Amino acid sequence: MILVFGQGVSAITGNQDSCEKTTNNLSTNSQDQGVAFPLLPYSGDNQTLYNTINDEGLYPPVRGNYYIKYSGFGFSCIDKRSGYEVPTHLLSEKIINAGWKNLKFFRNSFMISDLSEIIQIDETRFCATRQENHTEHLIMFDQNGIKWNVRLNSAISWHLSLLGSKNIFYGTNIIDIETGKVLLELDKKYDLSHFATQDKFALIDDSLMIDINEPAILWTIPEEKYSTAKGFYGDILITINRKTSLVRYYDAASGKVLRSFKFKPLVKPWEYAGEPGLIVGKSVCCRSGYVVDIESGTILTRKKCNIARGMFTGWQYFLWGDKEYLFWEDIAGTECIDTKTGKTLWIKEDSYNVSYQKFDDKIYKNTFHFENEKDGEKTYTESLSILENGSWRELARVPFWDAWRTLIPTDGLSLRPTRYGILWLPYYKKESAGPSIIAPGTSKILKTYQIECWSEQNIPSYALVGDTVIVNHDGLGINLVDLESGKIEYIEIPGATSSGSSSFESVPLFASNQYVVTQDAKRNIVCFDIVKKVFLRKFEPSSTSGFYLRYWTNHLFVGEWFSLDWYIINLETGELVKIRPGILGATDVGYFISDKGFNLLVPGEEPRCIIEGWYFYNAFGGNIISSFKWLHLPGYAISNAGAIDLNKKVIIQRSFESNGSFTMPFIAHDEIWLTDLGKTVKLSPCPSFSVKRNGKTTSGDNEVSFEFKNTREDGRDLVLKGEVYLVSWGDDGKAPVFAKLNEPRHKLGPLLPGMSQEITFKVPEPPLLENNQKGEGKYFALVVESNGLLDTKNSILSDFDKDPRPLFD
16 A cells, blocks of 8 residues: 655645545445455465456466466466476565556565566566657666666557567567667567567567577568468477468578478378467477377377367467477366377366355355366366365266356356255256256265256256256257256247257356246247246347357346346347446346446436446456456445445445456355456455554654554454555656665554554655656655555545545555
């Protein structure tokens, strides 16, 4: 937390009144919803957490001896030779994002501001970009200050990266690390964000070869660049033309063709390896999941991709490796493959998808596991576990086949806890003839609700509403299965006929307490009333108008209304209302939409503004906010990004400004659990504290005093503790480009709720300007590193912090 103040007492202007008008007595205790703000992460599921999407650029997927796995909240690190996960405390980040005014802190060293992109050169040096007045600045700095600053023409879309050990590649320029001198400028006609490199050479835009040590342009590939797969093998550039299958080995230094031959994968006559893509060593990954030896055509391994991560097939799930290791990810974990032999070196079970459920005040977890592999085709299982005394105990495990279904929260899961036992919703009739009840802890089937006319080749879709299971197994109607009585009723779609194909595949199915929306055999949208047990109506989808069902879209019910991508539809009347795309969530009366801010759209009314656009996007991370899903609790909206009070129209707090997630926050007692890419972050209640600057100064205004108070008021004895210090600030009231963190640190706390502490500081030295000259030191900032969040309502802040801030920041 950072607060800015002027040196003299006259510079203090309390804005507490304006804050109170904004927050208006918002209670921090929302125990009736199971959540009490504020909250902070206390568990990162062995992740190094970060708070900005830009941090991902600091750590490429393969870094030295480690393979980096990202989630929306942080990253974990796997030793690529052994598959062992490195403990997160060994990966503490050097750069801390303050989440305010684009400030970043380098641990115990210095602070920087207004920098767009940062790369780490070595243990002490960093390089960053900064835009100012249509001019791009490239700045090198270490703990002692700015080493050099190069001004370039506008380069907002340029990418910053290291090129070998001596140069930086930025836009059209190759720049010397030591001096900042532009050594080589390339033609802007090349796509300069696309390049491959090794120790001596770099291939720019799949066509231009350069010597990265000179640096100098060497030669240009004569081939059609976008139809060719390319990769380095030592000082050889290997290309495979996707149209002609011609392989060429080029000498990287001269461009001389050393060898050429046809690429001929040795597949069976009825098989197709697919287009060549990623080249690692002398092997290539092909679109259909084959890894092929380029020279011999030998199939080293094959991975069938039908449920790899659930959404796509092909080479993108062979993640980038090096000449020795190739990494494959699917829904169950990570596999490391030897690029020369195709043999699996290790498999780490690390499910791509983790879902939590609550039933009868108990918490359950669904996750996915690798089961077996035969002829490149893997089989998987889904498990259900219960949380008992802080540990997970597995209750059941069943076959798993379709990762698409997992994109539908909860209803896409195959195992559900009920008061009759563990409910299993099978994929195939050969596994079970219908929804089944499993004895917890045994996977023994106690009862099966047999679905009549369920063909062997059809894959049903399911939803669970109370004690009723809804089944769509043929697209001709839906079955309603009563778990208590065993009664099964069928609601037919009038005039429905099969599509003519031999099977019916699983389709999206969504259900509320009264309505069901799914697809028929011809992929028309069909609607039912399951209370009256009648078919309502049919809609023909349109891929051009946003009128269709998709697994990853926020399809939500508000009474008799249902949301599509660009429409909401009235299921009773058939009325269509076109809306701006991007449903974020829903309440019992309307939809959350992102349209110039955070709004509530009640059908039949104009959108109601909850949070204005500039504040909403600034607080939660700009345009990416539309990818978050917002959970509605009475009076609140909560997402992976933070929380909003709907009645008071204020942002309560922020959580993560990183890339969004298709997952919904899970409320576990007084905690919020956030999940993304199989990782979980738990947010639990934390202390809140106020800050007030005392008017008194001593030693000729060379000292300043602040009062800190633990303001938590809900009865939780949460102790506030941490460190506080001052840092120099820009003479114009703006954050300095660079400021040392060399001021004395003072211990804060421990403070129980209601307790306060006064701390006196020496005023810091003036900041360094861009030319490394000292400023006048008109202003300074107070930095608090603690286990709590600032209570802005009860703090007296300066004019520099008068912009609206969350209630807890």
